[in-house]
Amino acid sequence: MATERRDVARFPAPEARADILERRRTLKMARSAHAYVRGSTAQFYGWLAEADSALVPAGPPVWICGDCHLGNLGPLADAAGRVRIRIRDLDQTVPGNPAHDVIRLGLSLSTAARGSDLPGVTTAHMLEEMVHGYRDALLGHDDSLSEVRAGRAVRTVLRQATHRRWEHLAQERLERVEPRIPLGKRFWPLTDAERDGIAELVASQPVLDLVGALHGRGPHHAVSVIDAAYWLKGCSSLGTLRYAVLLRVGSGKARASYGLLDIKEAVASVAPSAPGAVVPSDHALRVVGGARALSPSLGDRMVPARLLGRPVVLRELLPQDLKLEIDELTREEAVGAARFLAAVVGHAHARQMTPELRRAWADDLRRHRAGGLDAPSWLWNAVVELVGRHERGYLDHCRDFALASAG
Known part of the structure; x- marks a missing residue:
């Protein structure tokens, strides 16, 4: 993972993330009644x-x-x-x-x-x-x-x-088009354990298959991690593990394409299940199962996995995905x-x-x-x-x- 370490001393230590993220979540919820x-x-x-x-x-x-x-x-x-x-x-x-x-x-x-x-x-x-x-x-x-x-x-x-393309996604999510994740208020540096775990996850066959399918590549495509960071994103999800991973797909003389992975921790749902319903105990499997039932166009772009011993859901963000x-x-x-x-x-x-x-x-x-x-x-x-x-x-x-x- 060719990630340049950029002034990491000014960012919070991993053990301090939770308190900072909780304050941010509280602030976001106070912005409006709809928020x-x-x-x-x-x-x-x-x-x-x-x-x-x-x-x-x-x-x-x-x-x-x-x-x-x-x-x-x-x-x-x-x-x-x-x-x-x-x-x-x-x-x-x-x-x-x-x-x-x-x-x-x-x-x-x-x-x-x-x-x-x-x-x-x-x-x-x-x-x-x-x-x-x-x-x-x-x-x-x-x-x-x-x-x-x-x-x-x-x-x-x-x-x-x-009408959106990769350039729009990169400008919106990364605030730049060049292949690098800018550390700052939206992205924090990774620990060595996080960096190694993400590299191993991206190299797994389910993730390679997913990325290859979305980029129209054959079974022997090359996928490399250009950069990765801890992602401060969302409101209800602040405080859980969340990572942005920038990928390069392709090698050699063939023109490469770029992709942005969203890796998100899957936590217990607060919604009540129907009496007698069978709910997967692995929350990543639950999230992907629900996605494939409700929104197959999204569920088919998801991979359930584990990262640092926790269940996570990985998906590649596409430029057309908007809220x-x-x-x-x-x-x-x-x-x-x-x-x-x-x-x-x-x-x-x-x-x-x-x-x-x-x-x-x-x-x-x-x-x-x-x-x-x-x-x-x-x-x-x-x-x-x-x-x-x-x-x-x-x-x-x-x-x-x-x-x-x-x-």
Whole structure:
């Protein structure tokens, strides 16, 4: 691994990483109510239980995202280069109740609408459209995943993703195009043990096969590690092992290509599993299993492994992989995004169900409507209750963070 050591003395020792990362996570969650949603998965399930989760119907047990908020959906490219909006983060995936994904998405969309100063009636319309989109996907309606109906904000992100190339990925993730990872606030140097472990992992046959397939290389392609670093990335994942690995694929006179690997520790999920569900005890196998069930275009690009004795998931990032970063929504965009994104989730759930289960679950979603609202009362009541608990939790978080910073 030809990694130049660059002023490593100014970076924290490995044993000091956890405290620093926890402070960063706290700061990120305090930036906005929507950012707080991303980092409060454990609180979400606690709030849901306190809000009488017995009122939530038990849908057919399938692999669920477990943390189905806006930031965990976005454009993904498959091995053939096709780009679609799909679930893109499966850290919390478990065989569970699909209603939990629906409620989590409803909370995220409602928080985004409030952050865009949209009136409360817009949230009611969004939940109605969510149910329509989700049911259409369950019932196999051909136009349920039509991006024309997704709203301008979602279509803009998808269009940007489709035209991205390696240079865009390198500039965004590494802040440079030349093949080197810049140490600084986003990347920290590795220990010798981490460097050796990553080199061994990249040389393993499953990883070589994955990289070769994505780069269109034959079975005897050469893969070398150019650089690697500890990666400070995400919100809920801060504090777990995370590494960026820059690869060179190809050798000799043939033109080389570059790749960026994301190695992420797989930790226990906070999402509740369905009663009697068989959950892999190895969290890396659980994450990859859920990804292959929900988002095959992502799951097929993943390898479960172990690094330094811990379960990790390795995947090569592609330029087309983006998260939905929607800062401002109009009413039309909010309603369109709600219907389309719920259809994306519904499609991911439906592909795991028999036709009979899909129809039965779709029928359940039509029952128990709340007054004149064309959405089930359990969804409306759960989202309204959770919005209130989330607002209080966010304000308490900001207060506690401000007091801690002042001290």
